[in-house]
Structure formats: C-alpha cells, structure tokens
Amino acid sequence: MESLANFYLIPGLVLGAIYAMSATGLSLIYGVMGFAHFAHGELLAFGAYAALVAVRGLGISPWAAIPLAIAATTPLAWAADRAFYARLRRSLPAVLLISSFATALMIRAVLYLGFGPTPLSYGTGIVPPLVWAGFRMQQRHASIILGATAAALSLHLLLSRSRAGRAMRAMADDPDLARITGVNVDAVIRLTWAVAAALAATAGVFLGIDTELQPVMGFNVLLASFAAAILGGIGRPWGSALGGLILGLAEELSSYPLLDGTPLLSPAYKTGVAFAVLVVMLIVRPQGLFRGMG
Amino acid sequence: MEQAALYLATMLTLAGIYAALALGLNLQWGLTGLMNFGGLGFVAMGAYTAALLTAPASASHLGGFGWPWWAAWPLAAFAGVALALPIGAIALRLRADYLAVATIGIAEIVRLAVRNEDWLTGGPLGVPGIPRPFEALGLPWGQVAYLALVAAVVAGLFALAQATARSPFGRALRAVRDDEEAAKAVGKNPARLRLQAFLLGAAFMGLGGAMLSAFFKFMGPEALDPVTTTFLVWVMLIAGGSGNNTGAVLGAVAVWAVWAATDWLAAQLPGELATRAAYVRLFLIGLALQVILLARPQGLIGERIGQR
Numbered sequence A: 001m002e003s004l005a006n007f008y009l010i011p012g013l014v015l016g017a018i019y020a021m022s023a024t025g026l027s028l029i030y031g032v033m034g035f036a037h038f039a040h041g042e043l044l045a046f047g048a049y050a051a052l053v054a055v056r057g058l059g060i061s062p063w064a065a066i067p068l069a070i071a072a073t074t075p076l077a078w079a080a081d082r083a084f085y086a087r088l089r090r091s092l093p094a095v096l097l098i099s100s101f102a103t104a105l106m107i108r109a110v111l112y113l114g115f116g117p118t119p120l121s122y123g124t125g126i127v128p129p130l131v132w133a134g135f136r137m138q139q140r141h142a143s144i145i146l147g148a149t150a151a152a153l154s155l156h157l158l159l160s161r162s163r164a165g166r167a168m169r170a171m172a173d174d175p176d177l178a179r180i181t182g183v184n185v186d187a188v189i190r191l192t193w194a195v196a197a198a199l200a201a202t203a204g205v206f207l208g209i210d211t212e213l214q215p216v217m218g219f220n221v222l223l224a225s226f227a228a229a230i231l232g233g234i235g236r237p238w239g240s241a242l243g244g245l246i247l248g249l250a251e252e253l254s255s256y257p258l259l260d261g262t263p264l265l266s267p268a269y270k271t272g273v274a275f276a277v278l279v280v281m282l283i284v285r286p287q288g289l290f291r292g293m294g
Numbered sequence B: 001m002e003q004a005a006l007y008l009a010t011m012l013t014l015a016g017i018y019a020a021l022a023l024g025l026n027l028q029w030g031l032t033g034l035m036n037f038g039g040l041g042f043v044a045m046g047a048y049t050a051a052l053l054t055a056p057a058s059a060s061h062l063g064g065f066g067w068p069w070w071a072a073w074p075l076a077a078f079a080g081v082a083l084a085l086p087i088g089a090i091a092l093r094l095r096a097d098y099l100a101v102a103t104i105g106i107a108e109i110v111r112l113a114v115r116n117e118d119w120l121t122g123g124p125l126g127v128p129g130i131p132r133p134f135e136a137l138g139l140p141w142g143q144v145a146y147l148a149l150v151a152a153v154v155a156g157l158f159a160l161a162q163a164t165a166r167s168p169f170g171r172a173l174r175a176v177r178d179d180e181e182a183a184k185a186v187g188k189n190p191a192r193l194r195l196q197a198f199l200l201g202a203a204f205m206g207l208g209g210a211m212l213s214a215f216f217k218f219m220g221p222e223a224l225d226p227v228t229t230t231f232l233v234w235v236m237l238i239a240g241g242s243g244n245n246t247g248a249v250l251g252a253v254a255v256w257a258v259w260a261a262t263d264w265l266a267a268q269l270p271g272e273l274a275t276r277a278a279y280v281r282l283f284l285i286g287l288a289l290q291v292i293l294l295a296r297p298q299g300l301i302g303e304r305i306g307q308r
Helices: A003-032 A040-060 A062-088 A092-114 A139-159 A162-174 A175-180 A187-208 A219-230 A237-253 A274-282 B002-031 B039-052 B067-093 B097-118 B143-164 B168-178 B178-185 B191-216 B226-240 B245-267 B271-295
Strands: A130-132 A133-136
Touching: A003 A040, A003 A133, A003 A139, A003 A162, A003 A187, A003 B067, A003 B143, A040 A062, A040 A092, A040 A219, A062 A092, A062 A139, A062 A187, A062 B271, A092 B067, A092 B097, A092 B271, A130 A219, A130 A237, A133 A139, A139 A162, A139 A187, A139 A237, A139 B178, A162 A175, A162 A187, A175 A187, A187 A219, A187 B067, A219 A274, A219 B097, A237 A274, A274 B067, A274 B097, B002 B039, B002 B143, B002 B168, B002 B191, B002 B226, B039 B097, B039 B191, B039 B226, B067 B097, B067 B191, B143 B168, B143 B191, B143 B245, B168 B191, B178 B191, B191 B245, B226 B245, B226 B271, B245 B271
Parallel strands: none
Antiparallel strands: A130 A133
C-alpha cells in the first residue's frame, strides 16, 4: 500500500499536474482561437530553459525563477501570434495548425542552439523526503502539487470573477456573438496567450525540477496534453485539467506490478499510455468525458 | 568525375524517395485535407517490413527471409496500409485536428516498439545487411541502376496519383475536402472516401520506406528521424504546391536539393559548428514553412482543378 502511494500515486499526481497545466492552456487556445496549438510543448520547454538562465545567472532557486520564466515565455507567445498566427486568422484551422508546427520547430532549434542536446538540470541537490507513517514524499513533489493547485485556483478566479475572464469564455462560446456585443477580441486573444504561456512556462519549470531539461522535453508532453484536452472535452479548461490528472496517474500506474511482481506494462511503453487513452476516447466518447461542464 | 557521378546518383535517389513520400502526403493532405503528422510511422512500417523480408537470416532480429525485393516491396506498401487502417477508421470520423494528434501518437508508438522489441527489429542494433537491388553490378553502375529503379517506381506512383486526382474518385475527395455537407448531399460517403485516400497515401509511404531501407542497406531506430521523415516532407509538399502532384515532386526535388546543399556546407564547418549548423537548418525549415504559408500559400505551383 505504501509503495503504491510512494512510487506510483504521488509521481502520477505530479506528472498529472504538469499535464493538466499544459492541457488547460491548449484547451483555452483551442476555445478562443479555434486551432490546435502544436508549439505548446515548445513554450513549456522555453519556460524551463528561461528559468535555467535565471538560476545560473542570478543564483536563485528554480522556484523563485518561475515568474521570470513566465515573463520570458509570454512575450514569445505574443510574438509568435503577431508574426504568424494573427496573419493567418482567417485561414483554415489546419493552416494555423501547420504554422504552429513550424513555430515549434523554430523554438526547438533556438533551444538546441543555446543549450545543446544534452540533458541539463537546475542542480537543486538532494533534499530529504517528507516522511509520515510509512508514506514518503519528495519535497519537490509536494511543492509541485501545491504550485499546480495555486495555479488552478488563480485561473478559476480569473475565468469566473474577472471581466476579462468572462470575455474569454464568451469568445470560446461564440466568437461572432462576442465580437458584436463589444468584446475586444484582440485583447482577449492577448490575454489567452498570456495565460496559456504562463501555465506552460510554470509546467516547464516543474517538469525541469522533477526530471531534467531537454529541448524536446515539451514535445514529449505535447501528445499527453492533447490526449488530456480531448479526454476532458477540448475547449473546456476544467475538463482538460482533470484529464491531465487522470493521464498522469494512468501513466505511472501502468507500470504497477499488480500481478506476481511484473509490471502491468513495460515502463518503456509508458509514454504510449496517453495514446492508448486517446484512442479509446476517440472511439467511445469523442466529445470528452465532461460534456457541458463549462 | 566518378565520385561526382556517384554523389549525384545518391542525391537523386534520395530525392526520388522523398518524391514518393510527398506524393503520398499529397493524396492525404493535398487532395483530401487529412493532416498526417505521423509520416515516420508509416515509413518505418514499410522500411522494417522490407528489411526483415529481404535481409539474410539473423539471430538478432526476426527473419530475415532473404526474399527478393520485388516480392517484399508490395508487402511493405501493405504494411503502411495495415497501420493506417485502424487509426484511420477511428480518427477520420472526427474533427480534422484529431487525426493530426492521433498520427503523431501512432508514429510515437511505432518508434517505441522499434526501439524496444528486440526480437522483432533488433532493437537499437537494427537490421543490418539489407541487400540493395542491382548492387552486384558494382560501383557506380549498381548505384545508377538503383536510381533508375527508384525513378521507375516514382514514375509509377506519380501516374497513379495523377489518375486518382483526375478520376471521379479524386473529384469526390476534393469535394469532401472543400465542402463535406455538399458532398454528403450528393450522396458521397465522406468517411469512406477519407479512409480510402488515407490508406492509399500510407501505401505510398510504406513503399518509400522500403526504398529507403534498401538504399541505406540498414534500418535502425536512429535511421528514421521525425525531422527528416515527417516534417521535411510537409515542407516539400507545401512548398511545391499541395493538391498538385507535379508540385509535390517538384517540391521534393527542390527542397531536397536545398537540404542536401546546406548539409554539404555544414559539413565543411569545423566540429562544433557543424552540429550547430544542423540546428540552424531546423530553424530554417520552420521559418521556410511560415514564409510559404504567409506569402505563397498555394506553393510553387498551386492546385489546378479541371485542367487536363
């Protein structure tokens, strides 16, 4: 029981929190702008590396570098929108998707140029785990789960309580209606990018703290994020967040030795779990688990 | 002189293989509007099928069965179809972007399987010793003969793609792409048409994989890279003109020429800079794609409908 929690449930929750933050941003972009943003993983990686620069340059901890990572990633998202997506706004969603794919390649190339392909780390050293009656939890895991909860809470307040958040939801529901009722479309789009980039950058730093930094780290998360967004009903931020948690848990639990000590699924195929969930969802319930949850 | 001819034959052979992949993607995206971002998966299926069937027997992977290439290649095309069938049947009923996600997923699964199923694929060691047709002729004639074979296959695929685009079936595919409701209203079945186009494109990619593995004489997990097997093909098609088979071939040859030339230039740079040049090229593929989408979305030669 303890080993299930220590080695599978807690890491699953941590991974799930990272997927959830990434998937929520994807879902918001899809809702407001109507296209699948394939450069989302690269925003995440960019945030992680921006924090690395701050950690090395200023000698601060990666946690303290999160605001700087957000401050670096948001303008990047705005720039990509201004340079490419805004000009293609009237094209087919497929064209925007291909364009975001091209953006992904460009950001990844910049990360490779700046930092090389070798995995890097923030070098936080070894911290003793929190122990409670046989349950052990790495401190970084506790912090990531707390941080993700705080992010979810702030997003909830933004979307439900603020005027800007309501405008965002109005855009997602019906862009034309929002436009004729006087919603400032450009401002909403800028805000959406800022929120999505902030979530992605934070998720990137979390992923970097939990594992290591690599230019392809975001691309590896992308598939799971899309699967989570589809699981939760794409365009619905809360569904996507829950979808992310479910996928993170499913991925870690897939290698749990339930029967006679052999893992359910060879850990080499862990990243395939997201895909399997995606396929099952597309067959059974393509509209997502939580239709009508807002 | 002979060295230059050999180099030219190598480059043209690869350009021909890329033309096959671009023609396959054109059937899917250009003609039917299906976003396949998992080209690598279908190419790998074809490449490994052909590799295992033609390679000499070995204990480090399944087979090889020592088949002749002409028996193995059709099965390689079929292997691409076999992978496309389930994924197409599931994802094509749904929104266009779901196929993009699903194909990335299937390519990822194929990559994992290739790396981990040692009994089947030899794992990281791969499948060595794949015979190349006509290599008994020695250099450079064996190389030239293989180029001729690839050119003949590509010519056949081009003719097939042209016939498809001009047939009533091809018109129905374009109708589904441009206005699904209208196509339905005149009694077409969009789901079935999409699936057929997807399978046909996957067969082209499988065959392309077979030609690639015979050309390399080796197939392993490192031999197929998403950048060169999937993304570069997208650039080729969009640059050449999606919807136009001539554009697909032209784009493949032109983009490959640029790619190979920059590869050669990068190789002249000293050590550290050479690896960096690879990343600059990655950046440039992305930028080229953006510029084409913004400045010339129809590509070098756009789609021409109704032209004979």
